[in-house]
Amino acid sequence: MAKFRDLIDYFRPYWGWSIFSITTSSIYEVIDLIVPYATGQILNVLSSQPLDKPLQDAIALFSRVLNYPANQFLTIGVLLGLIFLSTVARAPIEPWLTSWFHWDIALKSRRLQGQKTIEKILTLPLEFYDENNPGRIAGRVARGLANHTWGYPEIAGQLLPKLFRIVAIFLMIWVIDWRIAGLLLISFVIIIGLTLRKLKRLIWHEERLDKYMENTESRTSEIITNIKTVKAFATEPKELKRQKQRLDRELTVVDYRIHKGYVKLLTYQRTMVQFCVFIVLGLTLAETLKGKITIGHFVMTLTLSSMAYAELQPISNLAEVFARRISSMLRFHDFLQTPSGEATIDFLSPENIADTDYQFTGKVEFSHVSFGYEDKRKVLQDINLLIEPYQTVALVGKSGSGKSTLVKLLLRYFEPQTGKILIDGQDICTLDVSKYRRRLAIVHQEVDIFNGTVLDNLTYGRPDATLEQVQAACRIARVDEVVQHLPQGYYTVVGERGVRLSGGQRQRLGIARALLVEPDVLIFDEATSSLDYESERSIQLAMRAIQGTRTTIIIAHRLSTVREADKIVVLDQGKVAEVGSHEELLHQNGIYHRLHSLQETGGIIA
Numbered sequence: 001m002a003k004f005r006d007l008i009d010y011f012r013p014y015w016g017w018s019i020f021s022i023t024t025s026s027i028y029e030v031i032d033l034i035v036p037y038a039t040g041q042i043l044n045v046l047s048s049q050p051l052d053k054p055l056q057d058a059i060a061l062f063s064r065v066l067n068y069p070a071n072q073f074l075t076i077g078v079l080l081g082l083i084f085l086s087t088v089a090r091a092p093i094e095p096w097l098t099s100w101f102h103w104d105i106a107l108k109s110r111r112l113q114g115q116k117t118i119e120k121i122l123t124l125p126l127e128f129y130d131e132n133n134p135g136r137i138a139g140r141v142a143r144g145l146a147n148h149t150w151g152y153p154e155i156a157g158q159l160l161p162k163l164f165r166i167v168a169i170f171l172m173i174w175v176i177d178w179r180i181a182g183l184l185l186i187s188f189v190i191i192i193g194l195t196l197r198k199l200k201r202l203i204w205h206e207e208r209l210d211k212y213m214e215n216t217e218s219r220t221s222e223i224i225t226n227i228k229t230v231k232a233f234a235t236e237p238k239e240l241k242r243q244k245q246r247l248d249r250e251l252t253v254v255d256y257r258i259h260k261g262y263v264k265l266l267t268y269q270r271t272m273v274q275f276c277v278f279i280v281l282g283l284t285l286a287e288t289l290k291g292k293i294t295i296g297h298f299v300m301t302l303t304l305s306s307m308a309y310a311e312l313q314p315i316s317n318l319a320e321v322f323a324r325r326i327s328s329m330l331r332f333h334d335f336l337q338t339p340s341g342e343a344t345i346d347f348l349s350p351e352n353i354a355d356t357d358y359q360f361t362g363k364v365e366f367s368h369v370s371f372g373y374e375d376k377r378k379v380l381q382d383i384n385l386l387i388e389p390y391q392t393v394a395l396v397g398k399s400g401s402g403k404s405t406l407v408k409l410l411l412r413y414f415e416p417q418t419g420k421i422l423i424d425g426q427d428i429c430t431l432d433v434s435k436y437r438r439r440l441a442i443v444h445q446e447v448d449i450f451n452g453t454v455l456d457n458l459t460y461g462r463p464d465a466t467l468e469q470v471q472a473a474c475r476i477a478r479v480d481e482v483v484q485h486l487p488q489g490y491y492t493v494v495g496e497r498g499v500r501l502s503g504g505q506r507q508r509l510g511i512a513r514a515l516l517v518e519p520d521v522l523i524f525d526e527a528t529s530s531l532d533y534e535s536e537r538s539i540q541l542a543m544r545a546i547q548g549t550r551t552t553i554i555i556a557h558r559l560s561t562v563r564e565a566d567k568i569v570v571l572d573q574g575k576v577a578e579v580g581s582h583e584e585l586l587h588q589n590g591i592y593h594r595l596h597s598l599q600e601t602g603g604i605i606a
Contacts, residue, residue: 001334001337002330002331002332002333002334002336002337003330006330006333006337007148007326007329007330007333010109010113010148010329010333011105011109011152013108013109013112014105014108014109017101017104017105018101018105018156020101021097021098021101021102021105021156021157022156022157022160022161024097024098024101025098025102025156025157025158025160025161026160026161026164026165028090028094028097028098028161029161029162029164029165029168030164030165030168031086031090032086032165032307033165033168033169033172033304033307034082034083034085034086035083035086035087036299036300036303036304036307037172037300038079038080038082038083039083039296039299039300039303040294040296040297040298040299040300040303041055041075041079041296041300042076042079042296043294043295043296043299044294044295044296044297045072045075045076045079047294047295047296049294049295049296050294051075058078059074059075059078062074062078098157099153099157102152102153102156102157103153105152105156106148106149106150106152106153107149109148109149109152110145110148110149113145113148114145116336117141117145117335117336120335120336120338120340121137123340124338124340125340125413125414126408126413127373128338133218133221133222134221134225135217135218135219135220135221135222136214136215136217136218136221137335138221139213139214139217139218140214140328140331140332140335141332141335143210143328143331143332144328144329144331144332144333144335145332147325147328147329147332148329148332150325151321151322151325151329154318154321154322155318155322158314158318159315159318159319159322162311162314162315163315165307165308165311166188166308166311169184169304169305169307169308170184170185170308172300172304173301173304173305176293176297176300176301177283177284177287177292177293177301179283180280180283180284180287180301180305183276183279183280183283184276184280184305184308187272187276188308188312190272191269191272191273191276191312192312192315194268195265195269195316195319196319198261198264198265198268199265199319199320199323201261202257202258202261202262202265202320202323203323203326203327205253205257205258205261206258206323206324206326206327207327208253209250209253209254209258209327210327210328210331212246212249212250212253213250215246216243216246216247216250219239219242219243219246220243223239223243258324262320265316265320266316269312269313269316270313273309273312273313276309277305277306277309280301280302280305281302284298284301284302284305285298358431358432358435358436358438358439359439359520360423360424360439360520360521361389361390361424361520362387362389362390362391362423362424362520362521362550362551363386363387363388363389363422363423363424363425363551364386364387364410364421364422364423364521364551364553365385365386365387365421365422365423365425366383366384366385366386366406366419366421367384367419367420367421367422368382368383368384368418368419368420369382369383369384369406369409369416369418369419369420369421370382370383370416370417370418370419371405371409371414371416371417372417378574379402379405379574380402380405380406380409380416380574380575381573381574381575382419382575383402383406383419383574383575383576384576385569385576385579387551387553387567388551389551390548390549390550390551391551391552391566391567392547392548392551392552392553392554392564392565392566392567393551393552393553393554393565393566393567393568393569394553394554394555394556394561394562394565394567394568394569395407395553395554395555395556395569395571396555396556396557396559396562396568396569396570396571396592396595397570397571397572397577397591397595398572398595399557401571401572401573401574402571402574403555403571404525404526404555406571407442407523407525407553407555409421410428410440410521410523410553411437411440411442411523412428412429412433412436412437415429423436423521438461438517439519439520439521440519440520440521440522440523441461441513441514441515441517441519441521441522441523442514442522442523442524442525443507443510443511443514443522443523443524443525444510444525444526445525445526447506447507447509447510449494449501449506449509451493451494452493452494453488453490453491453492453493453494454483454486454489454490454491454492454494454509455470455490455491457494457509457513458470458473458474458479458490458509458512458513458516459513459516460513461513461514461516461517462516462517465516467490469516470490470512470516473512473513473515473516474512476511476512476515476542476545476546477508477509477511477512477515477542478508478541478542479505479508479509479511479512482501482505482508482509508542511542511543511546515546519550520550520551521550521551521552521553522546522550522551522552522553523552523553523554523555524543524552524553524554524555524556525555526555526556526557540560540561543561544564547564558599559592559595559596559599560599562582563582564582565581565582566581567579567580567581568580568581568582568585568592570585570590570591570592570595572591577590577591578590578591578592580592
């Protein structure tokens with residue numbers, strides 16, 4: 001669970017510059033008080049009333065240094081000089097010592113934390129993405145980074161320096177009259193205390209709103225992703241009604257709970273502030289009439305107290321803004337604190353991706369491997385399987401028998417709960433996960449295509465591949481037949497998620513992409529299950545051309561794709577039920593024979 005400390009640690013790399021810029025901004029806020037002070041002293045000079053003792057000493061010093069009589073002209077000249085230095089002279093310097101650093105720190109922190117966010121996204125376990133919608137994740141990250149970026153200049157550049165200004169005002173008034181300063185302090189404590197109390201309740205509503213907005217964005221993302229299904233089932237009115245209900249709920253919270261709460265808070269603050277200013281005016285006037293303070297001090301005290309109370313409004317606005325943002329910032333840190341499933345990944349620079357010292361013959365052994373996504377339910381139970389180098393092995397069985405889970409363990413998406421997986425006799429858990437995975441390649445049932453050119457997608461795993469190497473892989477995978485019909489050949493843009501390619505074309509592109517990295521172990525995960533007969537035949541020819549060139553593992557529902565495998569492994573309820581060639585398993589009259597018969601007769605596999 002993220003804490004307030006995490007919000008501060010967000011800017012930890014730039015703490016030194018943060019302290020410098022906050023201190024500088026605070027000093028400038030205090031320097032602003034020179035103008036009302038000097039103005040009050042000028043009034044004392046004009047009304048022939050005494051100056052403050054420190055100022056008198058300063059005037060005497062200037063008189064000796066300049067060899068000029070300490071008269072009215074010298075005094076006004078010194079006071080005007082103070083006003084000039086605190087206003088005109090500071091103007092060209094202040095932005096570079098304050099605003100520049102506030103935004104520089106915020107933007108640099110955004111870059112650094114954005115990089116950490118991408119690293120987190122890349123190292124989270126797959127089950128996290130099974131349970132969380134991409135739109136929800138993207139929304140949480142975007143709001144968290146944006147609110148940190150916009151919030152820092154407001155808090156560091158305005159809120160904290162304004163608090164310093166109020167403290168300085170209190171001390172200056174205390175020197176003049178401690179009773180007025182005491183009233184100022186008590187009123188501030190009461191107003192700010194009640195404000196924070198009301199803000200605490202509003203923050204709770206902000207948290208609710210943030211969750212509601214995540215749900216709305218998540219569903220909107222799903223609608224966009226599955227728009228074909230929405231239109232196919234004519235559920236547009238249903239989706240519109242559901243989103244309208246969510247938007248109405250957001251409006252209820254943001255308008256009648258949050259916005260109304262802030263308006264009530266503003267009403268209370270303004271009433272209290274104006275009442276306190278009036279009381280200070282009365283007390284200061286009474287002290288002036290009694291002759292206890294000068295006219296200059298009267299004007300200065302009234303001006304400074306008005307400045308102090310005037311700061312309550314921007315401070316409250318900043319507190320309101322912070323209250324609106326803190327929920328999304330904390331949820332962003334909750335995301336960053338999600339346990340990573342692959343913390344050992346070494347994020348190499350792109351030029352070093354191909355630089356790996358792993359090379360395998362492709363001998364894979366599962367030794368007493370057991371695994372379950374839940375402790376009480378095992379998906380795989382005591383699996384023992386040996387795959388020889390360059391052998392083609394098929395994994396078949398009913399849905400839920402553990403075929404895909406076995407491959408996920410091989411790819412180290414998960415770790416076995418018992419047993420070991422060996423490659424060339426080495427426990428894969430002892431290997432660097434990044435270098436190890438670069439020696440494997442997988443072609444999924446749904447090949448992921450990025451929005452770019454065909455060539456970009458082909459070379460995704462090997463950016464330094466030459467065009468000749470790409471063409472060689474494409475000939476084996478029969479992608480060359482596809483490319484020659486595309487308008488710009490290899491440089492044709494395939495669109496978001498490859499929408500301009502058919503399912504069979506995407507599958508062949510996926511095979512070529514996998515071949516281009518020259519893996520030691522190549523895995524086909526249901527590569528033909530959703531294709532028509534012609535596309536399936538093309539994929540089968542591509543797979544046949546690969547057999548014998550490297551270790552190949554095929555997961556298949558359609559048994560027609562595994563007839564020529566060197567070894568067929570039948571899984572049933574997480575256990576190895578049968579092992580053999582196509583002919584051997586047919587003669588055993590076991591599970592494989594039944595599956596084969598069902599497919600031959602058009603039956604349904606349960």
